[in-house]
Amino acid sequence: MKKTLFFLAAVCIAVVSCTKDKTDYEAEIDKVITEHTVFKEAAVIRSEGYDIRIEALNGTFYNGYNEIRVKITNSQTNEKANVSSVTYIPIRTNADGSEISCPHQYNLVYRAEDDYFSGHSVFTSESGADGSWTLYMSFTVGSQTHLVEDNISVQKQPNKNLNMTSFIGKDNEQYFIALVSPQKPKVAENELVAGIYKFNQPTSPPSGNFPDPSQFSYTAVRGYTLQLDPRMPEPSMGNHSSPNNKDLTQYEDGLYRGIVNYTMTGNWTLNFIMLNQNGRILKGAEVPTDFTPGVEGVKSELHLDILF
Template identity: 75%
Template structure:
């Protein structure tokens, strides 16, 4: 009987500590996550008789994954133009004059039902006084190709559920993982969607007029697996996990889909192990399964922190 009483007392103490920490934490952050579903103009460029409108969710470019809509109209009659092809290339210039890009869809896809071109850009950092993002766009009308560029502002992503990470794999390749959804998770099993991209190292010197797209090429990796182990790493939470999570695998949209089961609101870490097509580990480590109240949880070497 004495052992039972001591056990129940310990359980009550753990529950009380967890509740207190959780309540204090929510009072401190007091953050409302806003879901954005409306595409608005985030930037526009004029090229001769044409206006190029680049739309993004909430009319803002954020660090991380951005779906892009590109609409081209004739400035003489304000009507949409019959465009046969369009390209999209984001370039960042550092203070020292060096240039980099980020994962993006270079050849945009035409959506005939909505009459716009669609793509994405995974901006790897926000704009600041030392780093400037520019969009280089080309489009073809009646067999004539037009080009344009425009400086843009990339904002920090306030929604941690849409965080991203960049890393070098064991194959010495540069990879990027960007969370796409959910924007606003629920205390339930949530579909977890992410993009996984790789930088294509060029073996040739730059050619033609700057920028040479071959020097800034990225691809969606194909046939990989992103093994998932979600945990609450705060000491009061004991690094506990949840049941019914599913690893992320690629679907027909090119993105990776899985399931994450959030059992409560708060601070979560998505621990990953990334496997290539042959099942070889490219990045990530297994997380210990011990319940560790009072101790900050161990994370995989590949992880993304989220908060809801």
């Protein structure tokens, strides 16, 4: 009888603990997960009679993947300028004076249907005492090229579903993986979108005016595969996974897409194995598939933690 009572008490404690954990998750979700769909002005540069407006989701630059839109108008007439090209380089100056960039689209693409230049940048850290970000841009009107720069603020990304990571692959190249969507997953099969980028090591010393694009060049990798194994690593969840997940492969827009099936809300880890176009593993390893209640699940050396 005593054993039975002890067992029932343990079950009650476990239920209360799980309920508390779930409540905590829901509280954090209410604070963290906001789905942004509207582009707003994040920065404006006024120079030589032109207004250069840079838009981002929610009007904010965040640590991680940012789609950007650039619109350039005449300062006096407020009419659209006849711009033929726009370039874009974000530079971070660290506290020690060193300068680095981040994955970005150097030559922005003109979208005629919406009348703006589009691109992206994957800010690798937020602004703070340890470093600041500056945008260096150029745009051409007629035969004249204009150079502009402006300090910007990059905020910490509050949405863990948009996490990113950087690492050195087995080929000694520096890579970056940034989640693009979903911003607000559902308990269902979700399309998982990510950008995968590589830093292009300079082949010659810097030349010309700062910044020299050849020293801060990044490209989206082509033809890679990001194998996916999502798991709930919390001891109470037993390291369980879910069915019907699909590895991420590249689409025409350069981003990588797959399927992640979330069977409940809570802490999830997206375990990855990244293979190049020849099938060589550049980072990541398989994780144990055992159901391990009471024991935290093992994570791949290449992973991203999320919470929804």
